[in-house]
Amino acid sequence: MVKKAKDTGTEEKILAAARKVFTTKGMAGARMQDIADEAGMNKALLHYYFRDKDKLFETVFLAEAQKFFPTINAIFASEQPLFEKIETFVSEYIDEMVENPYLPWFVLNEINRDPDQFMYKIWGKDNLPKPGKLLEQIETEIKAGRIRPISPVHLLMNMISMTIFPFVGKPMFVRNLRLSDKQFREIMEQRKKEIPSFIINAIRK
Amino acid sequence: MVKKAKDTGTEEKILAAARKVFTTKGMAGARMQDIADEAGMNKALLHYYFRDKDKLFETVFLAEAQKFFPTINAIFASEQPLFEKIETFVSEYIDEMVENPYLPWFVLNEINRDPDQFMYKIWGKDNLPKPGKLLEQIETEIKAGRIRPISPVHLLMNMISMTIFPFVGKPMFVRNLRLSDKQFREIMEQRKKEIPSFIINAIRK
DNA sequence: ATACAGTTTAACCAAATGGTTAACAAAACT
DNA sequence: AGTTTTGTTAACCATTTGGTTAAACTGTAT
Incomplete structure (x- = not known):
C-alpha cells in the first residue's frame, strides 16, 4: 500500500501543463490535446489521473485561486x-x-x-x-x-x-x-x- | 439596385444576439447555435449575413470596443x-x-x-x-x-x-x-x- | 401569371474534441 | 522466477460544432 514509487512526477507535469494552458486560454479555449502536448504525454493519461476536463480544471483553478486570495x-x-x-x-x-x-x-x-x-x-x-x-x-x-x-x-x-x-x-x-x-x-x-x-x-x- | 426592402432587421437581430452571447461567454465559449437561438432564427442565416464566426465576432467586438475607448x-x-x-x-x-x-x-x-x-x-x-x-x-x-x-x-x-x-x-x-x-x-x-x-x-x- | 432576386430553412458534412478501450510496458509483490 | 498491480500508449468512438448546400419561400418587377 505504498504510494506510487518512482514516478518522474507525471501528476505534477500534468498540473503544470494544465495550469499553463488554462491560464492563457481559459477553460473554454483550452484543449485537452494542448495540455497533453505541453506535458509531453498521451491525452489518455490526463483522464487517467483526473477523470475529465472539468475535474482537471477545478483542481488547477482552486490551487491558483488560493494564491490570489x-x-x-x-x-x-x-x-x-x-x-x-x-x-x-x-x-x-x-x-x-x-x-x-x-x-x-x-x-x-x-x-x-x-x-x-x-x-x-x-x-x-x-x-x-x-x-x-x-x-x-x-x-x-x-x-x-x-x-x-x-x-x-x-x-x-x-x-x-x-x-x-x-x-x-x-x-x-x-x-x-x-x-x-x-x-x-x-x-x-x-x-x-x-x-x-x-x-x-x-x-x- | 434598391437596398434590401422590407426587412424586420435580421442583421440587427443577429448582432444583438451575438453581442449578448459573446459578451457573456467569450469568443471560445460562444456557440453559433446559441446565437441563432437567441436571435430566433436558423443558424445558416448567421453565415449568410456574416461569413463565419470570426467575422461575426470581430464585427461585434469592434462596435463594443469603440464604446470602451x-x-x-x-x-x-x-x-x-x-x-x-x-x-x-x-x-x-x-x-x-x-x-x-x-x-x-x-x-x-x-x-x-x-x-x-x-x-x-x-x-x-x-x-x-x-x-x-x-x-x-x-x-x-x-x-x-x-x-x-x-x-x-x-x-x-x-x-x-x-x-x-x-x-x-x-x-x-x-x-x-x-x-x-x-x-x-x-x-x-x-x-x-x-x-x-x-x-x-x-x-x- | 411568370420570372427573378434576395431571404430563410432543413438536412447534411467534415473536422475537432472530450472521452474510452484494449493492449502493452514497467514496477511491485510473492 | 512468475504474477499482479500500476502506468502509458495508439487506436477508436460519439458528440459537438462550424460551416455548406439545395430546396423552398417572399416579395417585386415584367
Whole structure:
C-alpha cells in the first residue's frame, strides 16, 4: 500500500501543463490535446489521473485561486494599525502578482463565468473574507479625526483597484505607455510604496 | 439596385444576439447555435449575413470596443486644466460602464487573448491614444509646485484603475460586500465625485 | 401569371474534441 | 522466477460544432 514509487512526477507535469494552458486560454479555449502536448504525454493519461476536463480544471483553478486570495483574511483581521495594514496588503498582493501576472485575469474570468459557484468553492459557506474589521478601523480613524471622512467602501475599492488593475490591464498599459516588460516590473515594484503613500496623502488630515 | 426592402432587421437581430452571447461567454465559449437561438432564427442565416464566426465576432467586438475607448483621446488632449480633466475622464467612463457593465471585462479579455492584434484593430497603426499631453500637464503642475511630486505614470494608472476596476471585479465586490445591484449602481454613481476628490486630496499641496 | 432576386430553412458534412478501450510496458509483490 | 498491480500508449468512438448546400419561400418587377 505504498504510494506510487518512482514516478518522474507525471501528476505534477500534468498540473503544470494544465495550469499553463488554462491560464492563457481559459477553460473554454483550452484543449485537452494542448495540455497533453505541453506535458509531453498521451491525452489518455490526463483522464487517467483526473477523470475529465472539468475535474482537471477545478483542481488547477482552486490551487491558483488560493494564491490570489492568500492571507487576505489574516491581513484584514490583524491588529496592525490602519496605515500599516494598507502597506502590508498592497505589498503582499503585488509580490504575488509579479510572480504570477496572469493570475488576476484567470481568477476574475472564472468569477465572472459563475460568481456564486466560484465564491462557494474558494471560501466555504462561511469562510468568507471579512473586511469588517478593516472597515471598522477606518471609521474609528475618521471619528478620531485622524483621517478625512470617506466612505470605507470607497477606500477599500480604491486600494484594491490600484493594486490589482495594473496587472489585469497590463497589455493595455504596456502597449500604450510603450513599456518593456522590465520597465513594467519596475513600476509595479515602485507601486508597493507609491500606492500606500498615495492613499495616506489622500485621507490623512 | 434598391437596398434590401422590407426587412424586420435580421442583421440587427443577429448582432444583438451575438453581442449578448459573446459578451457573456467569450469568443471560445460562444456557440453559433446559441446565437441563432437567441436571435430566433436558423443558424445558416448567421453565415449568410456574416461569413463565419470570426467575422461575426470581430464585427461585434469592434462596435463594443469603440464604446470602451470613447472620447478618450479627446479628453486626454483637451485644454482643460488638470483637475477638471480628471473629473471629466472619471465621470464619462463611469457613465459608459454603468450602461454596459459587461464591457470592461469583454474588452480586456480580448486584449489579453491577442494584445497586438487587438490594439491594431481598435486604433489604426498611428491613431494610438496619446496620454502625452496629460502626462505633461502633470509635470507642469509639479514644477509649478501646485501638486506633490508624483510619477505621472502612477497617477495615470491610479486614476484608470480606480475608475475601471470596480466594474471588472463587480461580482467579487457585490458578493463580498453583500451589495444589491441597486446599491452597486449607487456606489458607482458616488464614485464620479469620490475618485476625483480622492486623487486631488492625494496630490494637492 | 411568370420570372427573378434576395431571404430563410432543413438536412447534411467534415473536422475537432472530450472521452474510452484494449493492449502493452514497467514496477511491485510473492 | 512468475504474477499482479500500476502506468502509458495508439487506436477508436460519439458528440459537438462550424460551416455548406439545395430546396423552398417572399416579395417585386415584367
